[in-house]
Each structure stands twice: as C-alpha cells, then as structure tokens.
Amino acid sequence: MPTPTGASVVSIDPDILSGTPVFRGTRVPVAALFDHLTAGDPLEEFLEGFPAVTREMALAAIAEAGEALVGPRGARPDR
Numbered sequence: 001m002p003t004p005t006g007a008s009v010v011s012i013d014p015d016i017l018s019g020t021p022v023f024r025g026t027r028v029p030v031a032a033l034f035d036h037l038t039a040g041d042p043l044e045e046f047l048e049g050f051p052a053v054t055r056e057m058a059l060a061a062i063a064e065a066g067e068a069l070v071g072p073r074g075a076r077p078d079r
Contacts, residue, residue: 010064026050027052033062
C-alpha cells in the first residue's frame with residue numbers, strides 16, 4: 001500500500017545499510033517488522049522498539065508485502 005503520495009514506504013538505497021530494504025526516511029530494516037511478527041510479537045512491541053516507524057508505515061509495509069505475494073486487495077483470478 002503506497003503512501004498518500006503514491007510512494008512506497010519501503011526504500012532500497014545502496015548507500016543505506018548496503019541496499020537492505022528499510023522504512024523510507026529511516027534506517028530501520030523492513031525485515032525487523034516481519035521478524036517481530038513471525039516471533040509472535042504484537043505490532044505495538046515492534047513500534048515501541050522502533051519509534052521512527054509509525055503504525056501507518058508498518059501497516060503499509062505489510063499491505064505492500066501482501067500485494068506483492070497475492071496481488072491487490074480484492075483482486076480475484078478468473079475461475
């Protein structure tokens with residue numbers, strides 16, 4: 001889910017953490033979010049540990065990952 005301006009909340013820049021995907025405007029790797037969620041940590045715990053990331057940014061990153069895997073929300077393949 002892009003930001004209201006249409007930009008992704010994920011940034012990949014070879015000059016920031018050697019190109020590791022990070023939350024735009026931060027040095028927080030997006031993988032940290034998914035590591036926390038995979039470990040069963042609530043989103044709030046991740047947000048407390050990484051205050052540079054807003055709830056909206058985290059939710060947008062989750063939505064972007066979902067769209068990359070299954071397509072836009074509501075889209076269904078023809079059956």
